[in-house]
Amino acid sequence: MKKIGILGGTFNPPHIGHLWIAEEVRIRKQLDEIWFVPTRTPPHKETAVLDAAHRLEMLRLAIQGNPHFHINALELEREGKSYTYDTVKELTAKYHEDxxxxxxxxDMVEYLPKWYRVDELVKMVRFIGVSRPGSELQTTYPIDCLEIHPLDISSTFIRNRLGDGEFVRYLLPSAVMNYIKENRIYGYRES
Incomplete structure (x- = not known):
């Protein structure tokens, strides 16, 4: 039986904060692997996200070299909104021994009461809540809390800086930065 951590998100773009959280959780919670699960259409976001093919390729570039990191694209293959309940149900059925x-x-712990079928979901999967700036890990749901030194980085912050032609070099893996440059995405301009 493998112990697998699922890290979902738009990864628009994937940055060092995502990688930092994934590795910290993997090591400190003694997980065998982290599966990055990029969403097609997250239910809590109304804004458009970059094309899935770009996000998937950037994620592949971001995790290359770490044998414990993998991508599972099942949400990109599914049409419509991506609900965690549907993803976990599919994964636990397919990999029932893990x-x-x-x-x-x-920040997401605070919204758990609004999650689709959350009462069923907490029976299917263990939640690991990671501390982030500006929010606390307080909920009535069973959450395995993990305080880590946060990197206050967001994909929105990076996209905005790229669009304004500002410096982002140390916020992204270099392979991801090169991909953004080569494909001129996020309004990339030389700074």
Whole structure:
């Protein structure tokens, strides 16, 4: 039986904060692998996200070299909104011998009561709540809390800086930065 952590998100773009959280959780919670699960259409975001092919390729570039990191694209293959309940249900049915943990930031812990079928979901998967700036890990749901030194980086911050032609070099893996440059995405301009 493998112990697998699931880290979902748009990864628009994937940055060092995602990688930092994934590795910290993997090591400190003694997980065998982290599966990055990019979403097609997250239910809590109304804004458009970059084409899935670009996000998937950037994620592949971001995790290359770490044998514990993998990508599972099942949400990209499914039409419509991506609900965690549907993803966990599909993964636990397909990999029934493995134990899954779902990694969320403390900002998402606050919204658990609004999650689709959350009462069933907490019976299917262990939640690992990671501390993030500006929010606390307080909920009535069973959450395995993990305080880590946060990197206050967001994909929105990076996209905005790229669009303004500002410096982002140390916020992204170099392979991801090169991909953004080569494909001129996020309004990339030389700074």
């Amino acid at each position: 134990a899954f943990s779902f990694i969320i930031g403390s």
